[in-house]
Amino acid sequence: MTTNQPPDPTHHSRWRPLRLLQAAMDADIGRVYPEQPIEGLKPSFVMELLRLHACGPMTIAKLAESVQRTHSALSQKVAAMRAAGWVQTVVGEDARTKRVALTDKGRDVVGRLAAEWRATEAALAELEAExxxxxxxxxxxxxxxxxxxxxxxxxxxxxxxxxxxx
Structure with missing residues (x-):
């Protein structure tokens, strides 16, 4: 039985292999956290946690700018990091703004996260050399x-x- 449906253009994608490769590599990064153990940490949180550690509390807008993300995307990520206990929001200097700050839980892991970041960058350099x-x-x-x-x-x-x- 044949159908008259048009072909699906999404079966061909130049983007998909890159997206799948990055997802697989992110999953491998995520596998190292439970080995520490660092439970409940997503690889996508690490840059923001390290930035907050290096720069101190900052508004979502400043944090978004510093990691080159949109305010909206960072707002959602901060909500997820807050729900997981990595960050908290504190009243800003003028009481109208909120600043994102690491929690004790977040501060306890940033040294290991920095080590993972360095190891990941070194592994990428090794991979690129191959x-x-x-x-x-x-x-x-x-x-x-x-x-x-x-x-x-x-x-x-x-x-x-x-x-x-x-």
């Missing part, structure tokens, strides 16, 4: 190409030629 074209160079090359012509402009040009778009 391949002919390091991912960090790929990123730099793509950024340079996008400075010449934005991704938006590239997509818009392709859409302008596609009758299904217009």
């Amino acid at each position: 391949i002919p074209y390091p991912l960090s160079q790929v990123v730099t090359d793509i950024e340079c190409a996008l400075e010449r012509r934005s991704f938006h402009d590239r997509i818009a040009e392709k859409l302008a030629k596609d009758p299904a778009w217009g």
